[in-house]
Amino acid sequence: MKSELVERLKKEILAMEGFCTPTVNSKVHFGIKTLEKAFPNHVFPTGAIHEMMCATPEDAAVSSGFAAALAGRIMNDGGMCLWLGQEISPPALRFFGIAPEKVLFVPPVEKQALWMIEEALKCRSLKVVIGEIKELNLTESRRLQLAVEESRVTGFFLRHNPRSLSNTAAVARWRVTALPSTETGIPGIGYYSWKVELLKVRNGIPGCWHIAWAPTGFAEQAAPVTHPSKAVHHIKTA
Amino acid sequence: MVSRFVSIWFRYLEADHLLIREPELKDKVFVLAGPDRGRMVIREVNDKAEAQGIFPGTVVADAKAVMPSLLISDQEPGQVLEILNELAEWCIRYTPVVAVDPPDGLILDATGCAHLWGGEHAYLKDIGQKLKAKGYHIRAAIAGTVGVAWAVARYGQVTPLIASGEEAYAIAPLPPAALRLEPPVLEKMQKVGFSRISHFLGIPASVLRRRFGQPCVTRLRQALGNAYEHIEPVRPVEPYQERLPCVEPVRTRTAIEIALKTLLEMLCIRLARENNGLRKAIFQAYRMDGKIEEVSIGTYAPSCNVNHLFRLLSLKISNIRPALGIELFVLTAPQVEEAGRQQEALWSYTGDNDLTEIAELLDRLNERAGNNIVKRYLADEHYWPERAYKPVASLTEKPVTTWPVTRPRPIRLLPVPKQIQVSAPIPDYPPMLFRYKEKVYKIVKADGPERIEQEWWLQHGLHRDYYIVEDEKGSRYWIFRLGHYQQTGSPEWYLHGFFA
Incomplete structure (x- = not known):
């Protein structure tokens, strides 16, 4: 009885914080159960903003791939994506389950990038907005969070080498780095493998997973699941 | 009318x-x-x-x-x-x-x-x-x-306002010169005593033509509205144009915004009724000192959405300098397209108003950050990586060819390949290590080579032999060798992209 009440209250708090209990239709499955467990309600939060930290161009490529794979899942049943960034090669998106013609590419324009991202996030007809922005402070991220709460667009921000690692209103902070590709039994390079670290997640449990990107989708690898090594990232758990 | x-x-x-x-x-x-x-x-x-x-x-x-x-x-x-x-x-x-x-x-x-x-x-x-x-x-x-x-x-000596249908009464008392005739004709008329138009209004055309020539008849017919008279406007008339004269010259932003909104409403009602949308709009302000200030916008898809167009144009209102005041506002749509046609051409996976909203977003981005900033890419039938895709302007253009899936391509492609130093076994093996930006990358796994030839009908040069390589940490790179190994010197190697 009491636990039911607590559960209900927890859900109410989540709803107030912008996490709607997803209906069956709006649920997006990524195929990685253990990863999804890290999130509130055990559902990957769409209609929210995620940030991905990357330090090197290699990291940026890996993060782009991971973001593209997630976006591909979200756009599975239609919709378009806006990618604010440079150097993305459209043909490669095909490998992550996105039809490249469904993506609109915008080069980041000096001092306009945030405005552009906000405008894009407000557009209900887009499914995903991927933005490459270096700096993002709390105030700016709150604005963006408000925009997505209204429009239910999912935003991924690739943050290359940001100067400050201040708190943001993003629902999750990721770090994705490359792992040696999986052995497929054939010489050469196997499936892309990534070490996916969930550094921070609002109302969820951070963690670290080894994930491969196979032609069928995400595949979890048997690597040991550990919690982020350092306790630097204070976790706000319910 | x-x-x-x-x-x-x-x-x-x-x-x-x-x-x-x-x-x-x-x-x-x-x-x-x-x-x-x-x-x-x-x-x-x-x-x-x-x-x-x-x-x-x-x-x-x-x-x-x-x-x-x-x-x-x-x-x-x-x-x-x-x-x-x-x-x-x-x-x-x-x-x-x-x-x-x-x-x-x-x-x-x-x-x-x-x-x-x-x-x-x-x-x-x-x-x-x-x-x-x-x-x-x-x-x-x-x-x-x-x-x-x-x-x-x-x-005229009575009134400058002549009601339609009263042309004959109006010109009857006027001298023949009022008919815009040549002096020799007028002289002839004077000789026969025609000092007013009424003197020969009733004479049959054939008689007038014999005595005074065809121009006299034509002018008379034109004046009475029986023949068409063409006038050549100084500016060609735009079919989609709305005008708003001001009672008093206006100078403030608010006033200009009100004028703009009024004009847009007028234009959009008409466009919507005809099932059209505008692709281009020019908003002109006629100033008191005779100068014309103008701003213009373009849209991705035919639009007759007042709020959207107002938002686009109002971004540019600050460029209008009213000086002493603006007397007249004109809104022209030089490019108008059928709105329905675009709707039909939507991809199957987008809803009905989806694309309109996206088009409106793109318009805003374009207006703020410069023209044609937003790019969409379709596959192009080229193997050369830089030419494998082409930008398209329209939101609705469908791909004519499919994207190749068999050959892996890096997610991040460097716009210009960066030269690297490698040590590689001859003849066709992938490098063992490469050096880029003062850092050495030891290669553990590799795929390749994939040879991509120059398209000689487009460009001359050496072919590229691409390798996908993975270093110890697991980062994956796309590198290529330019041309064959030769007796003199070793070929150049380049880094061209990063795999996920």
């Missing part, structure tokens, strides 16, 4: 123009003269000279004899047309169709315009007052045909 035409007659066109430029001549008696068969002949006089009995056509020497203090200015050839064109441009505030009527008049097609000024009387009065304030002596008349308006403006 019943056609209405205004004819404006500038009595002292050049003299007035000179006076505006040189106000110190105001109280002087002066004429404009030009050479004619070796003599200087007076072409234009001002009102003071006319009062003294000096008329155009007098030889300068004679006039000087009558009045030694007469001031004479040289007439510049071609100036009349220049002034008239300038005035015609100015008159566009009254109607979009303004034609020059050399040597001394303008013709305005006022059909459906006068009510904006509160009736024809107020319309004519406004034209008269504004031109008078500029310093011109004018007479204007409005009638159902160009011919009658012309005649009444120059010779």
Whole structure:
């Protein structure tokens, strides 16, 4: 009885914080159960903003791939994506389950990038907005969070080498780095493998997973699941 | 709609123009003269000279004899047309169709315009007052045909407002010269005693034609509205144009915004009714000092959404400098497309209004950050990586060819390949390590080579042998060797992209 009440209250708090209990239709499955467990309600939060930290161009490529794979899942049943960034090669998106013609590419324009991202996030007809922005402070991220709460667009921000690692209103902070590709039994390079670290997640449990990107989708690898090594990232758990 | 035409007659066109430029001549008696068969002949006089009995056509020497203090200015050839064109441009505030009527008049097609000024009387009065304030002596008349308006403006004595259908009554008491006839014809008419148009209004056309020629009949028919008279507007008429004259000149941003919104509503209602949308819009502000300020926008998809278009244009309102004030706003849609057609061409996976909303977003991004900033790519049938995809402007263009899936491509492609140093076993093995930006990458796994030849019909050069390599940490790179190994020197290697 009491636990039911607590559960209900927890859900109410989540709803107030912008996490709607997803209906069956709006649920997006990524195929990685253990990863999804890290999130509130055990559902990957769409209609929210995620940030991905990357330090090197290699990291940026890996993060782009991971973001593209997630976006591909979200756009599975239609919709378009806006990618604010440079150097993305459209043909490669095909490998992550996105039809490249469904993506609109915008080069980041000096001092306009945030405005552009906000405008894009407000557009209900887009499914995903991927933005490459270096700096993002709390105030700016709150604005963006408000925009997505209204429009239910999912935003991924690739943050290359940001100067400050201040708190943001993003629902999750990721770090994705490359792992040696999986052995497929054939010489050469196997499936892309990534070490996916969930550094921070609002109302969820951070963690670290080894994930491969196979032609069928995400595949979890048997690597040991550990919690982020350092306790630097204070976790706000319910 | 019943056609209405205004004819404006500038009595002292050049003299007035000179006076505006040189106000110190105001109280002087002066004429404009030009050479004619070796003599200087007076072409234009001002009102003071006319009062003294000096008329155009007098030889300068004679006039000087009558009045030694007469001031004479040289007439510049071609100036009349220049002034008239300038005035015609100015008159566009009254109607979009303004034609020059050399040597001394303008013709305005006022059909459906006068009510904006509160009736024809107020319309004519406004034209008269504004031109008078500029310093011109004018007479204007409005009638159902160009011919009658012309005649009444120059010779009419009763009223400048001629109702449609009363053309014959209006011109009957006027002299034959009011029909815009050549002097020899007029002379002939004078000889037979035709001093008013009423004298020959009832004569059959065949008789008139025999005696006075075809022009006389044509002019009469045109004046009475039985024959069509073409006028050549100084500016081609845009089919989608809305105009908003201001009662008082406006200067503030709010006022401009109100004007813009009103015009957009007018235009969009019409576009929506015809199931059209605009792709391009020009918003013009006619300033009091005769200058025209304009801003323009373009859209990705045909749009007749007032709020969206207003948002786009209002981003640019700050570029309009109102100076002393704006008298007239004009909104033109030079490019209009059918809205329905685009809707049908939507991809199957987007909803009905999805694309419109995205198109509107793109318009906003474009207006703020520069044109054609947003790119969409379709596959192109080239193996050369830089040419494997092409940008397309339209949101609805469908791919003609599919994206290749068999050959892996890096997610991040460097715009310009970066040179690297490698050590690689000959002949075709992937490198063992490479050095890029002072860092050494030891290669653990590799795929390749994939040879991509130059497309000789597009570009000459060496082929590329691509390898996908993975270093110890697991980062994956796309590198290539340019050309074959040769006896002299080793080929160059480049880093071209990063795999996920």
